[in-house]
Amino acid sequence: MTAAVYAARKQLKTLLVSQDLGGQPLKTAGVENYMGYQLIEGPDLMHKFEEQVKQFPLDVKIGQTVTSLAQIKNGFEVKTKEGETYQGMVAIVATGKRPRLLNVPGEDKFMGKGVTWCAICDGPLFSGQKVAVIGGGNSALEATDDMVKIAEQVYLVSITQLTGDQVLIDKVKSASNLTMFLGHEVVAITGKNLVAGIKIRNLKSKQEKELEVGGVFVEIGLIPNSGLVKGLVGMNRLDEIEVNCANETNIPGLFAAGDVTTVPEKQIVVAAGEGAKAALQAHRYLQRGGQ
Amino acid sequence: MTKKVKVYSTATCPWCKRTKQFLDDNKVPYESLDVGKDKSARDEMVKKSGQLGVPVVDIDGEIKVGFDEGWLKQQLGLVK
Numbered sequence: 001m002t003a004a005v006y007a008a009r010k011q012l013k014t015l016l017v018s019q020d021l022g023g024q025p026l027k028t029a030g031v032e033n034y035m036g037y038q039l040i041e042g043p044d045l046m047h048k049f050e051e052q053v054k055q056f057p058l059d060v061k062i063g064q065t066v067t068s069l070a071q072i073k074n075g076f077e078v079k080t081k082e083g084e085t086y087q088g089m090v091a092i093v094a095t096g097k098r099p100r101l102l103n104v105p106g107e108d109k110f111m112g113k114g115v116t117w118c119a120i121c122d123g124p125l126f127s128g129q130k131v132a133v134i135g136g137g138n139s140a141l142e143a144t145d146d147m148v149k150i151a152e153q154v155y156l157v158s159i160t161q162l163t164g165d166q167v168l169i170d171k172v173k174s175a176s177n178l179t180m181f182l183g184h185e186v187v188a189i190t191g192k193n194l195v196a197g198i199k200i201r202n203l204k205s206k207q208e209k210e211l212e213v214g215g216v217f218v219e220i221g222l223i224p225n226s227g228l229v230k231g232l233v234g235m236n237r238l239d240e241i242e243v244n245c246a247n248e249t250n251i252p253g254l255f256a257a258g259d260v261t262t263v264p265e266k267q268i269v270v271a272a273g274e275g276a277k278a279a280l281q282a283h284r285y286l287q288r289g290g291q
Numbered sequence: 292m293t294k295k296v297k298v299y300s301t302a303t304c305p306w307c308k309r310t311k312q313f314l315d316d317n318k319v320p321y322e323s324l325d326v327g328k329d330k331s332a333r334d335e336m337v338k339k340s341g342q343l344g345v346p347v348v349d350i351d352g353e354i355k356v357g358f359d360e361g362w363l364k365q366q367l368g369l370v371k
Contacts, residue, residue: 026305043305063360112344112356121304124327125343194343
């Protein structure tokens with residue numbers, strides 16, 4: 001969104017196409033470190049971004065999923081799942097990241113039927129029930145902190161020791177309805193029409209255990225949405241798009257910004273700044289006649 | 292004829308907020324059911340949609356899971 005605003009203010013004919021406006025912050029509760037707001041909910045902050053985008057003469061296509069990006073003569077062409085095709089002299093990829101899947105039996109079957117990646121969205125649906133939170137980082141700890149307040153019992157399952165911030169670990173470990181299974185992996189998610197349980201395995205002893213749960217919150221990290229440009233641009237081993245400090249990829253005219261890139265810090269304020277830089281660089285590129 | 296619109300949602304779900312914002316912006320009256328607090332509404336939602344994700348929108352018995360602006364416009368006759 002920031003890239004779009006900067007491009008529009010440089011009077012570039014700009015198209016912003018995306019499945020949604022907001023991305024990861026839409027699933028974030030309290031944001032305390034975006035300057036100008038002491039504490040604001042992720043969705044509210046994104047709504048403010050959206051309102052600002054609407055002030056500019058931009059072509060905004062929301063609810064469309066870009067499925068391919070290709071180089072064409074004098075620029076780039078994107079195609080969407082909805083059957084649309086758009087062309088531009090430059091392209092800025094700012095597609096962010098998506099949740100990593102467990103890839104265990106039952107995950108697919110029970111997606112939306114007890115398996116969720118959005119504690120902030122779906123947490124209340126499981127109040128009074130037993131739930132499992134999978135993961136050991138900050139997202140898992142935050143989901144645990146939310147759920148111990150409303151669930152009957154929370155099982156925190158992590159393949160490693162907890163890797164999140166100490167302040168969050170301290171916050172959750174005193175909960176009386178929390179049981180941790182560190183050094184355990186999820187083997188399967190079970191149930192009939194809805195989730196009824198998970199099977200976990202101790203990584204050392206290989207002993208398996210079944211836990212009765214009505215909800216499974218998967219919080220095991222994020223994957224960059226870079227499939228669109230795989231094979232076209234340079235990527236690191238995590239499949240993040242390689243960019244220099246000017247947000248240039250190895251393809252002239254193709255820029256990238258935010259969490260989908262190799263920028264080391266994945267934060268809203270950083271992503272917004274990267275978007276601004278990418279748009280300004282794109283403008284310079286066009287001023288130089290596309291070189 | 293005004294269609295009967297029900298939105299099954301939780302208090303914190305951003306897509307639920309977006310759905311309701313869309314309905315408010317288009318002055319469409321709807322019943323909002325908090326499935327986090329209301330167990331019978333939760334059961335009703337699971338029965339109608341076969342799943343546990345929110346939002347679920349029921350327009351005269353037609354069910355949609357998630358926020359789908361195109362579907363909402365079509366169902367509500369907002370497409371010109």
